[in-house]
Amino acid sequence: MLSFQLNEVVSLGKNYKLYINKKLGNGAFGDVYKGENISSGKKIAVKCEQVRKDHSSLLKSEINILDYLQGGKGIPKKYDFIQTPKYNFMIFELLGPNIEDLYHLCNNKFSKNTILSLGLQMLNLIEFMHSRHIIHRDIKPENFLIGTGKKNSIVYICDFGLAKRFRDKRTGMHISYKEGKKFTGTACFASINTHLGSEQSRRDDLESLAYILIYLCKGTLPWKGLKAKNKDEKFAKILSKKINTNNENLCAGLPKEFSIFLQNVRDLQFEEKPDYSYLRELLKQINTDGIPLNQVKYEFINIFEKRIINNSENKPFLLENKESKKDIQNINISKKGTKSNTNNDSQNKGSLKGNDKIK
Ligand SMILES: Nc1ncnc2c1ncn2[C@@H]1O[C@H](COP(=O)(O)OP(=O)(O)O)[C@@H](O)[C@H]1O
Numbered sequence: 001m002l003s004f005q006l007n008e009v010v011s012l013g014k015n016y017k018l019y020i021n022k023k024l025g026n027g028a029f030g031d032v033y034k035g036e037n038i039s040s041g042k043k044i045a046v047k048c049e050q051v052r053k054d055h056s057s058l059l060k061s062e063i064n065i066l067d068y069l070q071g072g073k074g075i076p077k078k079y080d081f082i083q084t085p086k087y088n089f090m091i092f093e094l095l096g097p098n099i100e101d102l103y104h105l106c107n108n109k110f111s112k113n114t115i116l117s118l119g120l121q122m123l124n125l126i127e128f129m130h131s132r133h134i135i136h137r138d139i140k141p142e143n144f145l146i147g148t149g150k151k152n153s154i155v156y157i158c159d160f161g162l163a164k165r166f167r168d169k170r171t172g173m174h175i176s177y178k179e180g181k182k183f184t185g186t187a188c189f190a191s192i193n194t195h196l197g198s199e200q201s202r203r204d205d206l207e208s209l210a211y212i213l214i215y216l217c218k219g220t221l222p223w224k225g226l227k228a229k230n231k232d233e234k235f236a237k238i239l240s241k242k243i244n245t246n247n248e249n250l251c252a253g254l255p256k257e258f259s260i261f262l263q264n265v266r267d268l269q270f271e272e273k274p275d276y277s278y279l280r281e282l283l284k285q286i287n288t289d290g291i292p293l294n295q296v297k298y299e300f301i302n303i304f305e306k307r308i309i310n311n312s313e314n315k316p317f318l319l320e321n322k323e324s325k326k327d328i329q330n331i332n333i334s335k336k337g338t339k340s341n342t343n344n345d346s347q348n349k350g351s352l353k354g355n356d357k358i359k
């Protein structure tokens with residue numbers, strides 16, 4: 001059924017094909033490729049995962065979450081799930097580049113209104129997930145993508161491999177507070193409580209969003225790019241810097257609403273429902289030039305579309321052919337998820353995701 005050779009195209013059953021030379025992203029537990037629905041010709045995205053010896057599958061749990069969120073604005077459509085003896089494949093909606101890539105494309109500079117408008121969309125997506133009793137647990141710029149074509153101003157949320165229900169399906173009870181949890185997420189954007197081993201809840205997704213907003217405004221975060229001998233040391237340094245940078249310093253030079261936003265979400269109790277409307281209001285207050293945030297024209301759209309017109313379809317978001325070919329020989333060969341990522345900041349996630357059984 002699955003021809004896994006170094007061809008340009010891999011058949012996935014009768015219905016889909018996957019383009020090996022069109023890799024969209026390196027994941028910590030799976031890679032994402034561009035593909036096609038054979039009968040309709042519609043382009044699709046395919047996330048691949050190597051089957052583990054114990055048959056545990058992060059992709060399966062990602063699909064369960066995605067199924068549960070279907071229909072929400074900014075939630076990628078799930079089309080199919082294909083299992084083979086060696087690999088699992090999730091077939092889902094093809095989206096555009098992620099916010100981190102777009103940010104680099106714009107030389108780490110977005111206009112104030114772009115940041116606020118993206119922030120609003122990200123906040124709405126997080127609220128939507130929470131309304132379905134799910135926390136994401138890996139909120140970061142790489143996990144937000146824009147749509148394609150007419151949907152290129154809509155922000156989508158992806159990567160539900162670490163997401164978790166925070167309410168019991170039957171009783172509706174909130175999960176209970178625990179300490180001593182293994183780290184889950186990406187160190188750069190993780191909340192302080194997550195570093196300290198607390199069970200995550202809604203507040204942690206929002207603290208990560210606050211870090212994203214500050215990062216997009218400033219171009220960096222004080223704990224980004226710290227040098228360390230190994231991952232444990234780096235992790236410890238990031239935590240120490242996060243704890244020792246007070247809100248005022250972190251948000252220095254930014255409108256006061258950013259530090260109010262951060263303080264508000266850091267003050268939330270474990271089970272407390274965040275005040276999403278208040279957080280939305282804070283973002284709207286920063287916007288002083290009268291253009292409603294839902295009408296902001298994103299500066300990156302022109303740059304991105306020019307690249308498509310120049311016949312470099314999706315580049316630089318598609319990885320080099322050579323690398324893709326090498327990878328397909330051993331798609332995610334590293335069982336512990338130690339395969340390095342395209343982005344340095346997510347390396348912690350790579351190594352920790354595999355160790356932590358997560359769900
Ligand atoms: N549906 C999609 N369409 C286009 N690109 C995607 C899609 N899903 C993921 N990607 C790209 O692949 C990257 C890795 O995917 P992700 O689901 O985040 O995997 P991981 O859990 O391994 O981080 C994303 O950051 C994004 O750039």
Ligand SMILES: [Mg+2]
Nearest residue numbers: 027142143159
């Ligand atoms: Mg990801």
